[in-house]
Amino acid sequence: MTPVDSTPPTGRPLDLPNISLAPKVLLHDHLDGGLRPATVLELAREVEYADLPAADAESLGTWFRDAADSGSLERYLETFAHTVAVMQTPSALARVARECVEDLAADGVVYAEVRYAPEQHLERGMPLDEVVEAVLAGFAEGEAQAAAAGRPIMVRCLVTAMRHAARSREIAELAVRYRDAGVVGFDIAGAEAGHPPTRHLDAFEFMRANNAHFTIHAGEAFGLPSIHEAIAFCGTDRLGHGVRVIDDITLPEGADLAAESFEGAELGQIANIVRDKRIPLELCPSSNVQTGAVNSIAEHPFNVLARLRFRVTVNTDNRLMSDTTMSKEFYRLAQQFGYGWADFERFTVNAMKSAFIHFDERLALIDDVIKPGYAVLLG
Template sequence: MSTFPLDLPSLRTAPKALLHDHLDGGLRPATVLELAHDCGYDGLPADDAASLAGWFADAAGSGSLVRYLETFEHTVAVMQTPAGLARVARECALDLAADSVVYAEVRFAPEQHLERGLTLDEVVHHTLTGFDEGVAMARDLGKEIRIGCLLTAMRHAARSREIAELAVRFRDRGVVGFDIAGAEAGHPPSRHLDAFEHMRANNAHFTIHAGEAFGLPSIHEAIAFCGADRLGHGVRITDDITVSSDGAASLGRLANYVRDKRIPLELCPSSNVQTGAVASLEKHPFDLLARLRFRVTVNTDNRLMSATSMSEEMLKLVQTFGYGWSDLERFTINAIKSAFIPFPDRLRLIDEVVKPGYAVLIG
């Protein structure tokens, strides 16, 4: 039996892998204030870090999608300069490393950071520079982390092919894949087929936000028409699962396909509740999908808006569903198996970092 309790201090020592984290959703409140001052942005709803953090959390948890999306207007507004982009990326790496995240894929939409004259290539360059600096600084503090960047295209815009080309252009410099995000309803992934075809033609990886605010058609298109390697969220796959009164589950053809193909689900418990994708943490399908052996992964989505971390997301799952250290190890290995990095690198992380780390905790 483990001598390490499943509490927050112990969880913060556990090696973790994160696949779904938005750069513009994870800023430090104090950094938002300082960058706003530096760039002359005067639209913030609070003028001290504690009040601003509270506003972000309240707005994101208000149940209003309009207020939830408003939070990003403020973070994106202060990420329009080389210094701002590099600082946010650098601090992201440091904050994740401090939480014992050993591998992370952090995504952002370069097209949203052009208001002050930067080009798409410059936006990506300065962001990757910040990640590199943060990784190096974390190593000096005794924390090893590897970060891959995902470039996101906004599904309501018309730049997805351009962003896909950008992702391929920077894939040897820290970009590991491509993504589309934004409102699902009315903006099906199949409208961006040329972007996904470009990624496939160049043997490049991509994930798609699907099955969060919209149901099975979004998931079906992402997989069948677009060829997604992973599903961003994907919680609505449960629309194709029927659970009888005795607890037996019957899977439809799409759910069976997702499970059979081991298509990873980038589940974000706190965020899924905030956005209304699920009614509550207790009703989150994470446990059902885990018990049915879907490839579930634990993710933060937006650490600032959800006032969360990977350790806190794990703690919520432990408290809600009664998971133990072995379960958390399995979810972490699921994530690394699903990472957009070469197989030998994934294997090394699992065998040399994750398994030894959990062996200590499991006892």
């Protein structure tokens, strides 16, 4: 498919420099998937980790991107062995968290929820609480530096349990224990096949009992059954990815995936409940291609879901592995589907409405930051 012209009829050109100025909201970003290659190298030297596949930052960045382009979620996840290995001390965690905030703020992100699995950072003896406190300290330092540089950003944390392990209840308790300190929710992640979300019902029940938020990685590699379980049995607030909800939608024969309307599309029960309940989809276009959830950006169902008025949001997933930023994700979607500033404002407001902070904080960012920012770009 030939990319469409993404220059909006009014306002500033929709190019990368201008997109970087747009206020953006990020709900699905992994801390251990967003390190700077140079930081990986420096931290590896500090902890004497000798298994990195490249010795300079440029080559290492290329290796991560190429290794992640496997078409398999399981093989994609193998790349994290190297980043997690160098994030095993309080100082390393705080540095990575601070740099994460700096990088997001430089890209125009005004609110972000960044997730990581505390249980993966215990190899050098840190207890779970120390892991969380180190990351929160790094986020706070990054926020202060971003504000001083004139790019204010609010960053909150999701703690993740690994779905193949048996610590989800413990991590859920951690989320509740630190929810007044910057942890706004809970998640499960990892390979979906063979590890259904219902294995962790006690953790989700604990979160609901404590009026706490959670999202679930579902509908990325395993399809509709994982989405069904996440909603019907676990009661998730959002769907991490959720891209395979498209499998429950029948499009008119010969439909162009870049069309502006999909009149006549038929939604099944799962797709209908996702849309009816306004369950946010944390879509990560570039990552979805790398893991084989979709074949290409051109075949990504993002536009179908957006035009059918699902609550779609744009996310990075793992900036290092996908060699991406929020601005690059916006630009790729604009090039493929012809979106303009008004579309990206809608996607950004979708994300802000779906954030796990309180209503008044969400509303303030929409009214005082997001809408004024897009008004400038719309002209």
